[in-house]
Amino acid sequence: MKARTASGRAGAARWVVAGGVGLLLALLGGAGWLLATSPARDEAAGEAVAGRMRELFAAGDYAGVLALAASRPGGAPRDPEALRWTGHAHYQLNAPEAAVTALEAARRIDPDRPDVLELLGRAQLALSRDALAVEPLEQAVAAGAGDGARLLLARALLGADRPAEAAAHLDAVAAAFPVEVAFERGRLARATGDLEGAARSFRRALTLDRTHLAATYALGQTLQRLGRREEGLEMLERHAELARWHDAHEFAYRNSHSPGANFVNHMELAAVELQQERWEAAVEAYQRALTDRSNLIDASNGLARTLLHLGRRGPATQAVQHSLSLDPRDPGACHLAAVLAILQGDRAAADRYVTLSRRSGRWSAEQHVLLGEALLRRGHGEDARQELEAALRRDPRQLEAHLLLARALLAAGEAAAAAERAREGLVAHPRSAELHWLKALAELSAGRRAEARELLAAAARLEREALTTEEEIEERLRSLGELPGAPEAIALYRAVRAEDATTR
């Protein structure tokens, strides 16, 4: 901070020399006042302008920041803080070249500001000038900038063909940015010809963030180069699907967050978020839709359904109540009310809502599943099975219905029926690791250990290919723990995985 004050004074002094004695129109709040040209007052004026710029920037008014900068007598501001905001505004307005100019000016006045140096490096990276980004980022890191600057530095070094230095910086920020560091390590390995290492790192990034577009693509390409063509193509197909989703998401997000956006835009965004099971983001989009139009029953129902997925029963109940206040007979709201009533143990209320909801038409498979799942949780096994069977009559491919039915049958000790249900499910979903698991449990219950082992090996392979995280696997094992034969199956599964790891 000392350096900043000193250089600020130096800047103020230059202002006096350049401007001489005169009048300076201050720009704050549209009011003008006279400023004498003493360094102290000049510095104060500079800080005030920078403060106003900060406010404008925080409000997203980047053009306002630049207008303020342009209106300074004698051209661009001399205060490094104001120059930083000017540079940042240029950067936000897709003008990294102009950002570099402003930030270099700021750096000339105060060479040690980590925020200026980091932003300068960022702007150079945006201009694809990786080699030129290295120096300011190195200085930013030396001046105490955070881990974000170090990650950028690693990227710049990688782009500048300095992989060894890049690696050291990546190691330093691995805890702060595990996904990005894994991805950059993959790039680094690839750049040095270590394709196996690259594939491992890209896969690691994907286990942490399965929607990481660049890692999916890089892994697919790397696998191809390793000669693992089928695996690579599968990953590239997954990437293509993800890329389509990313593009759709970008468009929907932009629309939903642009001035003048309305409930239609927010609902479109919610739908896109749900495609990748981004529940929290969908909740936010539904809430924005309801802010725009509070009587939008589809948004209210969507919000309730999504909150239910998240297990947030209280807020889900509030959302359903809101829907019912808009239309007490709305079939969607009544269905959700029935689900919530079951979860709360109020079968009578649930039955009333079911009747109301079904009066207005047939349920979708998903609606049957939701109710079936709630019934199952509350121990109404027979009713649950009826709902799940109904779901499968509506949509024979309904994965959740297959899973829940098989699980219900296993819990009821009907291993043969569970095995058959799982088998049917696998016809529709041959890559479902969970269905393999359930069938394995059924086979174990019937004493067919070899078959169970084969199924568990397949489940492990599918989990690996689907980039299932260890946390997700452990969660699955916990959830299966209550079923008959689970401890034996889990032990067998762990043995299979250990063998697989040794082989690989």
Added chain:
Amino acid sequence: MLGVPHRNRVGLVALGLVTSCSGSSEPLAAPAPADSIPVVDAPAEPLLVEVAERVGLDFVHDRGATGKKYFPETMGGGGGFLDYDGDGHLDVYLVQGGPLEPSGGEPLPNRLYRNRGDGTFEDVTEGSGAGDTGYGMGCAFGDVDGDGWVDVYVTNFGRNTLLRNRGGTFEDVTAVAGVGDTGWGASCAFADYDADGDLDLYVVNYLDFTLATHRFCKEKGHHVYCHPDAYDGVPDVLYRNEGDGRFVDVTREAGVYVGGRGEAKGLGCVWFDHDRDGWLDLYVSNDSTRNFLFRNRGDGSFEEIGIPAGVAYNEWGQTEAGMGVAVGDVDGNGFDDLLITHLDMETNTLYRNAGPGGFEDRTKASGVGSASVRWVGFGVGFLDFDHDGDLDAYVANGHIIDNIADIYPGSTYEQRDQLLENVGGGRLADVSERAGPWFAELRAGRGTAFGDYDEDGDLDVLVMNCGGPVALLRNEVGQDRDWLALSLQTATGQAAYGARVELKAGGVTLHRSCLGASSYLAQGDPRVHFGLQGLGEIESAVVHWPGGEAQELDVSTLRRRTVVHVRQR
């Protein structure tokens, strides 16, 4: 300017000597970081001089802007070089926009300019039959009926048009030929993909946009042209020439149909033999959806391999705003690379063709990234403008949103074009600031075509500008340096689009392809052009014709500074 110190201050002649090595098929040394690319010294004279009005090209593109921001208003401006009257001089065809709304007034015709043979042009549209009045986008040229006269296909916002050349005048034969696709056509290109002796046609379609489905779009509170995500894409069309004046839509049976949400928002295309198997493959650049590379199986069908080949997305696996396409062997490894133009802040993308290993994104390492990040690129092409034996690049720039300055004060609708000099090692350096006053001019650049209109031996540049006058850039560099051009004709007399030539001179092997339409909405002269300054004697030359046949040329006939006509045996 690349904003770096000039580490090597070398003049153009010296540079030519240095960079001529890049034509070699030998492996190249590891490239230096892009930021340290040396920039050539300022020449005494401009490299390219704008002469359009001086030579009689008085065409001004009318984009028919209504203020309603109809999408086609900002995408047009196509054209190119052709020799429509068979006199050996390159004429110019320019595609016009005009009013979009039915009540907008009289439609405007495309224009045909005849090269008088002295480097000047006259407008011969009246009475020629060439003045199609659709709201035009792009065009392609080729002798579709084998009568020796070059025909013209025009893509429109609306029905496309095939103009048959009847010996210097044109007749609309669209209906009979069956090529009047009504999608919003963008680029199009002729090539004999099935090697049956006649030219087939690929038509790229852009968006499912009509005046009725027009959407009101805003960006940061400003009314703007919509992002392409606002509309669905439209599948492209492949027409097979039946050899009797008719074409058949074989899009599905040939395996080039790609439809569905989030697909096929095409703008650019080019036929070329990416894997050197003798069969013409097809690359299609799509705007904000994945690009396509259709590999020709050699049996009349294709497989789409853009994703596994590494040319569907950029290095980060992202779709980009694919617009123009350039093809050429930038790094001299014998395989044609691809340069695709995009939006600002995306960078243009250079896909290096590594041969059997597929393509790799070399945008950053080549210097293309830093050179292009500020501009919105459209027309693009590789040319050896200084005849030093390696391929340089020209990029026409101009934004899409005509009020972009209101949204991003640092951006402009009209932008300057760029000349990128090949400095060896597969790297390209922006030398625009040293290339002449044209490169300070701001235009909404779109279609760009290359050809030697003044017959002085070097390649000149035709730039179509959206809502502005056409530009013709006369090359002032190459005429005093050695060159050789090959005019390739197939056995049936067609321009041999997609043929490849390997020419060895002074121990260096140069690879060049005969291109039909490419770039953006444009077609240049298909003659295969070699810069040979500083290279030794021509030792060998082999033509690889579409279909796979190779033909060795008699080097004694390949005199420098001449156009040599070669017909397939």
